Amino acid sequence: MIKFVLMVNQQGQTRLSRYYEPVELSRRAALEAAVVRCCLSRNKEQCSFVEYKDFRLVYRQYAALYVVMGVTHSENELSIYELIQNFVEVLDKYFSRVSELDIMFNLDSVHIILDEMIQNGHVVETNKSRVLAPLTAINKMVDG
Amino acid sequence: MPAVSKGDGMRGLAVFISDIRNCKSKEAEIKRINKELANIRSKFKGDKALDGYSKKKYVCKLLFIFLLGHDIDFGHMEAVNLLSSNKYTEKQIGYLFISVLVNSNSELIRLINNAIKNDLSSRNPTFMCLALHCIANVGSREMAEAFASEIPRILVAGDTMDSVKQSAALCLLRLYKTSPDLVLMGEWTSRVVHLLNDQHMGVVTAAISLITCLSQKNPDEFKTCVSLAVSRLSRIVSSASTDLQDYTYYFVPAPWLSCKLLRLLQCYPPPEDGAVKGRLVECLETILNKAQEPPKSKKVQHSNAKNAILFEAISLIIHYDSEPNLLVRACNQLGQFLQHRETNLRYLALESMCTLASSEFSHEAVKTHIETVINALKTERDVSVRQRAADLLYAMCDRSNAKQIVAEMLSYLETADYSIREEMVLKVAILAEKYAVDYSWYVDTILNLIRIAGDYVSEEVWYRVIQIVINRDDVQGYAAKTVFEALQAPACHENMVKVGGYILGEFGNLIAGDPRSSPLVQFNLLHSKFHLCSVPTRALLLSAYIKFINLFPETKATIQEVLRCDSQIRNSDVELQQRAVEYLKLSSIASTDVLATVLEEMPPFPERESSILAKLKKKKGPGAVSVTELEDGKREGGELNGGSDRGPDAAAMAASNASTPSPSADLLGIRSTAPVNTAPPSTGSLLVDVFSEAGPAAPSAAVNDDGFLRDLEQPTETSDPLLVEGSGDSDSAPPSEDPAPPLSEADELLEKFVCKNNGVLFENQLLQIGIKSEYRQNLGRMYLFYGNKTSVQFASFSTTVSCPGELQSELNVQSKPVEPLVEGGAQIQQVLNIECLTDFSDAPLLNIKFRYGGALQNLTLKLPVTINKFFQPTEMASQDFFQRWKQLSQPQQEAQKIFKANHGMDTEVIKAKLLGLGMALLDNVDPNPENYVCAGVIQTKGQQVGCLLRLEPNAQAQMYRLTLRCSKDSVSRRLCELLAQQF
DSSP states (O other), X not given: OEEEEEEEETTOXXXXXXXXXXXXXXXXXXXXXXXXXXXHTOOTTSOSEEEETTEEEEEEEETTEEEXXXXXXXXXXXXXXXXXXXXXXXXXXXXXXXXXXXXXXXXXXXHHHHHHHEETTEEXXXXXXXXXXXXXXXXXXXHO | OOOOOGGGGOHHHHHHHHHHHHOSSHHHHHHHHHHHHHHHHHHHHSSSOOOHHHHHHHHHHHHHHHHTTOOOOSOHHHHHHHHTOSSHHHHHHHHHHHHHHOOTTOTTHHHXXXXXXXXXXXXXXXXXXXXXXXXHHHOOHHHHHHHTTHHHHHHHOTTSOHXXXXXXXXXXXXXXXXXXXXXXXXXXXXXXXXXXXXXXXXXXXXXXXXXXXXXXXXXXXXXXXXXXXXXXXXXHHHSOTTTTGGGEETTEEOHHHHHHHHHHHTTSOSOSSHHHHHHHHHHHHHHHHHHHSOOSOSSHHHHHHHHHHHHHHHHHHHHHOOOHHHHHHHHHHHHHHHTOSOHHHHHHHHHHHHXXXXXXXXHHHHHTTHHHHHHHHHXXXXXXXXXXXXXXXXXXXXXXXXXXXXXHHHHHHTTOOHHHHHHHHHHHHHHHHHTOSSHHHHHHHHHHHHHHHGXXXXXXXXXXHHXXXXXXXXXXHHHHHHHHHHHTSSSOOHHHHHHHHHHHHHHGGGGTTSGGGOHHHHHHHHHHHHTTSOHHHHHHHHHHHHHHHHHXXXXXXXXXXHHHSHHHHTOSSHHHHHHHHHHHHHHHHSOHHHHHHHTOXXXXXXXXXXXXXXXXXXXHOTTSSOHHHHHHHHHHHHHHTTOGGGHHHHHHHHHHGGGOSSOOOOTTTHHHHSOOOOSOOXXXXXXXXXXXXXXXXXXXXXHXXXXXXXXXXXXXXXXXXXXXXXXXXXXXXXXSSOOOOBOTTHHHHHHHTSSOSEEEEEEOSSEEEEEEEEEETTEEEEEEEEEEOSSSOEEEEEEEEEOOTTHHHHEEEEEOOOOSOBOTTOEEEEEEEEEEOSOOXXXXXXXXXXXXXXXXXXXXXXXXXXXXXXXXXXXXXXXXXXXXXXXXXXXXXXXEEEEEOSSOOOHHHHHHHHHHXXXXXXSSOSSSTTSEEEEXXXXXXXXXXXXXXXXXXXXXXXXXXXXXXXXSHHHHHHHHHHHHTTO
8 A cells, every 4th residue: 555645845844644554754854855865866777666664665756856755665666656647747747837836835835636536545546637627616606 | 636836835845845955965965954943933923823824834844854863852733633623634634744753652642533533524525535644654552542433334335435445444454463462353354354355456455465464463363355356366367457447557457456465364274165276276377377378468567566465475375385387486486587588577586486485285396497607606697686596595405416516606606796605605505415325525515615705705605514524434534634634725714723633633543554655744734734724713723733642643742842932831811721731631641541531532523404505594594594404414414323223322322412421412502502601601511612712602511521631530420330340240229129130122123233332222102212332441430210101100210230140250341320210301311431341242220210201111132342442453465364364264263154145245235234243344354356355353341352254245145244254253253143134
């Protein structure tokens, strides 16, 4: 299962964090810092899967932003790797070319999207338009 | 898409976030955040009722602050209030706040539950989803109690919306994980399984996570999911990429669902139903075929999604491990990936191939990629990929390629990343041991390991090499020579000094004949390292020195000098000081005999699982080392430690460690098996000393008591008779029944032990008798281990040793009575002290009587005490040999036999047997190099009998001619009889 999803920029600032297993606040900061350090220290030629403690990190870099998922060994790495891409593509579709700022200023929307795709550490939906359905509905309500 | 403005219209939020971003320092940020928190707090506390919009805005701000790593201790109530809003956005933010910030033991749960209950019954699918989502995220016991019975109904109800079903499935999964007792699937099982057939792919995707978890816990109840999963998979795999429009990702139909289906199937063995199995194999073949087709898109997402399925399919093939054809295809496919330009694929291929290597069907196929993998180890730029390559090399290693792989790993170690060195060292050590055919290679490898990566060589590794050297007498001389050479390096690692000290202390005599490594040279070499070493190593060296005094009396004065100097005898470290004082005293007051007994060579170690393997397992976590590997390790380890015939004997020794007077503590198991003892390690045996450096890791009390110094101070019953001549017959009360006549096979049993001292003497369904013996001069000591193989107690257990007829005046055997009760599965030990008065031909008899379930068992064996046990080897030059040969020219002094070879005529085996016989095997004496000549003196109380032996093999005729010339004719005849059976 997926243990957490993080979006972190190159300065090490967390832009999104979602934990599917309880982690204490104090330990979150340490974990996030360690994860960022780990990803930043790697170059593009290195593989996108890193053993980390008793689980594995799968990460993808988009410009200055890293999307990192911590997964147990029972997950298929490549499918998680593409899940990250799918998630970012959904964000891109919603924000029409997503940027780090979009994520900061629309944290709630990003959460809604993520929650539609991953619940409880498991993939629930991968179809982009269905992922966006609730947000589309909200915007219709606002517009209407 | 609707235009999305920054902050979704919440101006205050946008301003706050911008402020934070503009903060120049962490302090400024904290200041701004505290200001905001104060503001929000006052708003929440204020008299003015906040509208939903404001609440939402503030809660959003709190979420943002929380994300920045600040604890939020208020706002929960406001969030709960938002749950009852009718506006989706407000409700949503309330739920979000709760699922991110509320932990499962919050006091608010009851309020939250109320809101959830309302939303669940609202029939509004979006509200229901939010509520289910919240349960799934918080997942507390109280929530499970409130909703566990409700959710399955929602999940399977026909009129539930698809999105609600998805949320319900994941919600149920969470509750099942946290409170399995409250989630009763019983009546829902079949309907839940049938969700795999749901026409909506999203529902299947969500349901399959739930079904996988339930199947792992109750495989039988859910096994119908196998055929449903296969047919679902088959439909996806065979569909064109346009069929599943919405769930096609870069021309790959439903990649995530496919992976999950394949993963679910890995919870079960291959389908029994032929049709289902056929369909599945077809799917797997299709997936493998697709990998070879030209890609439908050049995008990396396409190939990644395709390969995700491929890797999962290969995992399933490996899991089934029953389709050789598929396994080999999988291996070939992975082989292609090994050279792929994508690092991710190389990494995963190496990892997957690692599991493939353990399948008997594909092991050989994996081995064909050895060069590629070695190349990966050398050239990959990413340490994690190199690590995988090392893992794979380890997994594919077997007898055929062990030398190559170990050599490559050793050379890689010189430049290996620090992070993986220790693991590499363990792996090299395990492989070297597991596949050692040639023990000098093993010794070389481990010493190289210490040389190259001494810092990473853990205790287990060097303990192990010592254990193996001690258990294999054919490698001891080589080991002594090699460590001696290694120690000559100007800077050698401390671990090398430890191994060197231990091995030279035990076997330095084997190389002492060479003037370049004479006793004093050896000692000086060791002592030159002394001052550079840490305290534990110094302690070990001191023990080596005292052993030297025994091995080489000529070094006594020098060593005593060293021990006597202030830096030793007044060392500030109490352990070193104690050793120096005790060893000095021991060496000056004990007689040669006592010294020889106390400092005798270490007995072989009991066999057990390699502790290195245990350590690797610990390092990698359970499951990292496959079961087959463990079994292999045990089996091969057994071979390494002297063959299977030694196994039970070793076990016998392990069980009797505590009471064996010789310091035979178990080198490796000590920390896992020893009872915890908080007392500091005291003056233990040499072996214990070696271990005391393992720090406070609890040396065993039993072993401590066992130390040789205690033996010395309070001569106990077991060491006593060796020193003082015993008197009279000390057998236990004679049993009423007459002893049975010796077993018919008693002579055969005896023959087995002519050239060896340890092993299993006898075994039937009830009883096993192990034996371990040692001889010095005309004295011997034999340990008998009686093991009760049944689960029932043996009553009235008694043993009698007798010397029939003439033997009574030739041999003096004393035994202590044994415990009359031997519990089921237990083992008891008996010590015999033997003194050879004059030469003899017969063997003493051992009679054993006991009651097993009322029936009296009575058996008599011959004890393997033969005249050759009292041999002292005599080295001599060719000239001397022939001179003495001529002197023993009276016809009755010679005994000769020509006989057919009973065993293969392998040179090494013959040599080992002759050495086991106890004589010195003389090289370069006989003009014909094919012949063997030996010389020795039999020590009896009354006289010494010089013996010369010549064994001439004729390989063509498969015959031997054996000639013995001894100063006493009866000895010639007896030795000739004994030996003719051995070759």
